Amino acid sequence: MAIDFTLSPAQKKVQLDARDFAENVLAPIVRDADREPDPLKAFQMTKPAYVDSYKRGIAFCMLPKEYGGGGLTNVELILAAEEICAIDPGFACTVLVNGLGLLPIWYWGTEEQKKRVFTEATSDPTGEWIAGYGASEPAGTPGGTANFDTPLPSPAGIGVTAILDGDSYIVNGRKYWPCNVGGWDGQGANTSLYVVRTDPELGGTEGLAGLMVDRGTPGVTFTTIDTFGHRLTPNSEVVFEDARVPKANLIEGTKGNGDLLINRNFAWSGPVAGIAAVGVARAAYEAALAWAKTYTAGGPFPIIHHQNVGYVLGDVAGKIEAARYFCWKAAHYIDEHDYHGELIGAMNKVYCTESLFDAVYKCMQVVGVNSADKKHMFEKYLREAAIFPIYDGGNFGMQRRRVHGVLASPDFDPRALMDNNYVEFTKEMETIDTIATPTPVGAR
Incomplete structure (x- = not known):
C-alpha cells in the first residue's frame, strides 16, 4: 500500500541510534548546563556531546553523502530530531543550524565551494567543526x-x-x-x-x-x-x-536571491522545528502521565482515575500524534520536491509549535503547582516550548506571511498538498504585507 506509517529497518535504526545518543550522552549534561547562568559557558558544556555526535555522524547528517555528509533524508532527519529534542531542543538546534548554514551552498554554490567547505566540515579530526x-x-x-x-x-x-x-x-x-x-x-x-x-x-x-x-x-x-x-x-x-x-x-x-534563500531555508527547517515541539511535548506528556498514575492529591487513589485528568492527557496525546505525522508528511514532501516546501514547511511549523505549546501547559495543569518546582523538568519544558513559535522564522513575522503570499496567488491550487503536487514559491508571492499599501499578489 502507498501509505504505511511503519518505519523501515533503516529508519528505525536512525531513530534508535539517535535515542541512544540522546539518553546516554546528552541527557547527563543537560540539567547542569541549562542552569549555568553564563550563556557561552552553558553552550561550551555541550561540547563533549557535540564531539560525540560528530563522530556518530549526527552533526552533519543532513549533508549529501557525495560531499562527506550523512546523506539522511528529511524524514530520517526528523526521526532523529524528535529523540534529541525530547532531551534538549537547544542542542538539536545547534545541529540544525549546521544545515541552515551549509545546505544553501549545496543548492546554489559552485562545485569548488561545495568541495572546499563540505570537506572541511566533515573531516575535522577534533570533531568540533561548526557552521x-x-x-x-x-x-x-x-x-x-x-x-x-x-x-x-x-x-x-x-x-x-x-x-x-x-x-x-x-x-x-x-x-x-x-x-x-x-x-x-x-x-x-x-x-x-x-x-x-x-x-x-x-x-x-x-x-x-x-x-x-x-x-x-x-x-x-x-x-x-x-x-x-x-x-x-x-x-x-x-x-x-x-x-x-x-x-x-x-x-x-x-x-539577487537572498530572499529565496531565507524562504527555502525556513521551509526546510519547518518540520524540524515542528518535530522539536513534538519531542518536548512528548517528554512533558510522559512525565505528566507518570505523575498522574502515582500522585493522589490527598485522595484515595491516583489522579489518573479522575475523568478530567484522563481527558486532558488523552487530548494531549492526540495532539502529539497528529503533529508528529504532519511533520512526517512535510519532511516527505520536501524530500520529493528538491528540498522545496515553502508552503507546507510554514504551515507545519505554525501548527505544531502553537498546538504543542498549549499541550505542554496542559500537562503542567495536570501536575498542578508541583510543576513549578524546579526539581521537576516542567519549567524547562515550558521555556523550550515557548521558544518554538517565535524562533526559526517567527510564526507571525515570516511563516504566516509566506503562507499568505502563496494562498493569495491567482494560480494557487488549494488541493496541491493533498495531491502531493509541487507548489512553486516565486518572488511574486513575496512582499505581501511588507509596505503600507501593498500591490495585491498577481496584480503587478
Whole structure:
C-alpha cells in the first residue's frame, strides 16, 4: 500500500541510534548546563556531546553523502530530531543550524565551494567543526528582518551591507539572534553564512545574497545573548566594522536571491522545528502521565482515575500524534520536491509549535503547582516550548506571511498538498504585507 506509517529497518535504526545518543550522552549534561547562568559557558558544556555526535555522524547528517555528509533524508532527519529534542531542543538546534548554514551552498554554490567547505566540515579530526547562519537583525525603527523581502531600498529590510571593492566585499552592520556564529569560544564559527545586502538601492527581492564569513575575519565581533529557553544553543549579536570578505565567498547563485534563500531555508527547517515541539511535548506528556498514575492529591487513589485528568492527557496525546505525522508528511514532501516546501514547511511549523505549546501547559495543569518546582523538568519544558513559535522564522513575522503570499496567488491550487503536487514559491508571492499599501499578489 502507498501509505504505511511503519518505519523501515533503516529508519528505525536512525531513530534508535539517535535515542541512544540522546539518553546516554546528552541527557547527563543537560540539567547542569541549562542552569549555568553564563550563556557561552552553558553552550561550551555541550561540547563533549557535540564531539560525540560528530563522530556518530549526527552533526552533519543532513549533508549529501557525495560531499562527506550523512546523506539522511528529511524524514530520517526528523526521526532523529524528535529523540534529541525530547532531551534538549537547544542542542538539536545547534545541529540544525549546521544545515541552515551549509545546505544553501549545496543548492546554489559552485562545485569548488561545495568541495572546499563540505570537506572541511566533515573531516575535522577534533570533531568540533561548526557552521553558523545569520539572517536576523536587531530590533529598531527600522529594524528586525521579518520584512526581509520588502521591495523598499535600505534602510528597510536587511541592513547589513556587503559592498564590492575589488576582489573583496566590505561588510558593515549588525546581526542579532544568529545561531552558532560565535563558535565554541565566542570568537567565530569555522564559517557562517550571512544574508547581506549587496546593493542598498535595491529592495529585498533583488539586492540580497548569501556570503560566507570565515572564522578569524578581522572586523567581526560577537556577543552571546542570554535567552530564557534553548539555552544550550548559542545566539549572538554580530557587529561588522569594515570586515573584508573574499569575493569568492559569495554564493553566486544567491546573488539577487537572498530572499529565496531565507524562504527555502525556513521551509526546510519547518518540520524540524515542528518535530522539536513534538519531542518536548512528548517528554512533558510522559512525565505528566507518570505523575498522574502515582500522585493522589490527598485522595484515595491516583489522579489518573479522575475523568478530567484522563481527558486532558488523552487530548494531549492526540495532539502529539497528529503533529508528529504532519511533520512526517512535510519532511516527505520536501524530500520529493528538491528540498522545496515553502508552503507546507510554514504551515507545519505554525501548527505544531502553537498546538504543542498549549499541550505542554496542559500537562503542567495536570501536575498542578508541583510543576513549578524546579526539581521537576516542567519549567524547562515550558521555556523550550515557548521558544518554538517565535524562533526559526517567527510564526507571525515570516511563516504566516509566506503562507499568505502563496494562498493569495491567482494560480494557487488549494488541493496541491493533498495531491502531493509541487507548489512553486516565486518572488511574486513575496512582499505581501511588507509596505503600507501593498500591490495585491498577481496584480503587478
